[in-house]
Amino acid sequence: MEEIVKNDPHTESYLMLVSTSSISINANVGKKNTRKDSVFTIMDDIRKKASNVLDARISMANQFSGGQTQKDVEFLLQGSNQDEIKQFGKQLFRKTSKI
DSSP states (O other): OHHHHHHSTTOSEEEEEEOSSOEEEEEEOOOGGGOSSOHHHHHHHHHHHHTTSTTOOOOOOOOEETTEESOSOOOOOOOSOHHHHHHHHHHHHHHHHTO
16 A cells, blocks of 8 residues: 555655554645646545555545645554553654654
């Protein structure tokens, strides 16, 4: 999946989060006025390429609402060990608060 997103010509940057049971990839495809294709066309293209990945259940969502992003940055921490998630979340908060 990472290779599919990374090699897509629309991808300007991406963030990949990996847990024991899932992978979440958030891709930045640029602002609407900087590209020819709509975000929905881009999502359809990625979905078609990703359909060849075995045992993958793919879901995609547009992170925009009314032309405005819902969040500047979003981190999704998932896992079966809540103590590790809390510890990692605190580390993540300390590191991102310095930015």
